[in-house]
Amino acid sequence: MQYTSTRDHTLRVSASQAITQGISQDGGLFIPESIPELSRKDWDDLLPLGYVDRAVQILSLFLTDFTQEEIRRCAENAYTNSKFDDASIVPLKPFPGHLHVLELWHGPTCAFKDMALQILPHLLRCAAQKIGDTRKIVILVATSGDTGKAALEGFQDVESTEILVFYPNHGVSAMQELQMVTQEGRNVHACAIEGNFDDAQTSVKRLFTDRTVADALNRNHMVFSSANSINWGRLVPQVVYYISAYCDLLKSGALTFGEKINIVVPTGNFGNILAAYYARRMGLPVNKLICASNSNNVLTDFITTGYYDRNRDFFTTISPSMDILISSNLERLLFLLARGDSDKVNGWMQDLSEKGCYRVDDSVLSELQSLFAAGYATEAQTQEALRQTFQESGYLLDPHTAVGMSVWKRYEAESGDHTRTVLASTASPYKFGGSVLSSLGLRPEEGADEFATLRFLQQKTGAPIPEPLLSLQQKSVRFQDVCNQNTMQQYVFDVLGIE
Numbered sequence: 001m002q003y004t005s006t007r008d009h010t011l012r013v014s015a016s017q018a019i020t021q022g023i024s025q026d027g028g029l030f031i032p033e034s035i036p037e038l039s040r041k042d043w044d045d046l047l048p049l050g051y052v053d054r055a056v057q058i059l060s061l062f063l064t065d066f067t068q069e070e071i072r073r074c075a076e077n078a079y080t081n082s083k084f085d086d087a088s089i090v091p092l093k094p095f096p097g098h099l100h101v102l103e104l105w106h107g108p109t110c111a112f113k114d115m116a117l118q119i120l121p122h123l124l125r126c127a128a129q130k131i132g133d134t135r136k137i138v139i140l141v142a143t144s145g146d147t148g149k150a151a152l153e154g155f156q157d158v159e160s161t162e163i164l165v166f167y168p169n170h171g172v173s174a175m176q177e178l179q180m181v182t183q184e185g186r187n188v189h190a191c192a193i194e195g196n197f198d199d200a201q202t203s204v205k206r207l208f209t210d211r212t213v214a215d216a217l218n219r220n221h222m223v224f225s226s227a228n229s230i231n232w233g234r235l236v237p238q239v240v241y242y243i244s245a246y247c248d249l250l251k252s253g254a255l256t257f258g259e260k261i262n263i264v265v266p267t268g269n270f271g272n273i274l275a276a277y278y279a280r281r282m283g284l285p286v287n288k289l290i291c292a293s294n295s296n297n298v299l300t301d302f303i304t305t306g307y308y309d310r311n312r313d314f315f316t317t318i319s320p321s322m323d324i325l326i327s328s329n330l331e332r333l334l335f336l337l338a339r340g341d342s343d344k345v346n347g348w349m350q351d352l353s354e355k356g357c358y359r360v361d362d363s364v365l366s367e368l369q370s371l372f373a374a375g376y377a378t379e380a381q382t383q384e385a386l387r388q389t390f391q392e393s394g395y396l397l398d399p400h401t402a403v404g405m406s407v408w409k410r411y412e413a414e415s416g417d418h419t420r421t422v423l424a425s426t427a428s429p430y431k432f433g434g435s436v437l438s439s440l441g442l443r444p445e446e447g448a449d450e451f452a453t454l455r456f457l458q459q460k461t462g463a464p465i466p467e468p469l470l471s472l473q474q475k476s477v478r479f480q481d482v483c484n485q486n487t488m489q490q491y492v493f494d495v496l497g498i499e
Ligand SMILES: *Cc1c(COP(=O)(O)O)cnc(C)c1O
Pocket: 111, 112, 113, 146, 147, 229, 266, 267, 268, 269, 270, 271, 272, 273, 321, 322, 400, 401, 426, 427
């Protein structure tokens, strides 16, 4: 299977090229030129398998220039019980009624980003070898908090790679920042950037597509790649868990084959929900994909009206990984809904960068609305969903997942759609201890540090604290740099030792 670009449908590259390059030179995102479909037999074959084997089957359909053995090696290195603290890798927890919660955060950094970032470094190394590229791979990451740590952890000491992470100064949770600035490894760097996530992402994208920067790297036998969800290698592993969850539902007898489900995804950059859309196109029986936003509700408005408008106030919320006004992966969905018309996509993206807004045509909008529902939760609604869920079932949600829960409850009440639902749970509540605690109406003692907060939360709720978070207490801070959009390039050159 070949890959094309959302901004130039005549382009053709292999999966390996798409993954090593990260983003297309024309500024577009790589996208497979067709979507494989699962036959009834494929589903039957997937059913008895464990997570690694399901991943191998599904990834093989997209990464056709990799051998099965190569993909297996990547998957086995990624999804191990030394790194994931649940034997099934992604447990699916039944709730009363017709809800299941898909816990995607049992990896080493306690957020769903591990599902992709534990395997991406292996895929990337393998892809680079395959196309004979011996240059050092320099990973640039813009993060709203969780991607940064997951990428640092995934790439730590991976041979022939260097990773630089940029996060919004004062825009991530205390635990998220601590996770990043204490990261160990000889090839890792974390730096705060003045501005919000969109500023960080825009600056990183600009560096990526700057010819003179690329030439300077190349002279030093280096090349950029991306670990953000603009990289196809980040996205495709996420398709696996939606299909795997359906297999688990079938196995447990909660569903019969072909029965549709709704999927609720707390959304920021539109990566996770796009993976669910791909799973649907592959044959996963889905009724609605429910896109849940926080007060930065640009996607709710877009899905409701077809008008995307980022010219609005930016809110810093208790679900910081969703504080985003430019959802990069939406571009891939637009390309698919516009039937591969890259001229149209170019027009919209140009409007977005010049005017901050664009409007899609009616045919795109009606298809969008036939598949997607959307809603958002205010801060108060998010806290209420978190508190109520704990009160009713003793289950602790993180604030992002609480956004999803809140949106789903309102969706169900308003639409009367009682389809069995899978809620993607994107982070451990302990990554956002302070916000979780205050949502429950509790307060740690005056002057308590992050770890005292965690212990207090555990005492009050009984939910276990993940070991990777506890162990941060013994680690020392390694990174304290702050840069801005203008000094970012120099920072990158300094770190890489480029004159
Ligand atoms: C990244 C993240 C999200 C948003 O996911 P997207 O793929 O960017 O839409 C939601 N919740 C958490 C905890 C995250 O880390």
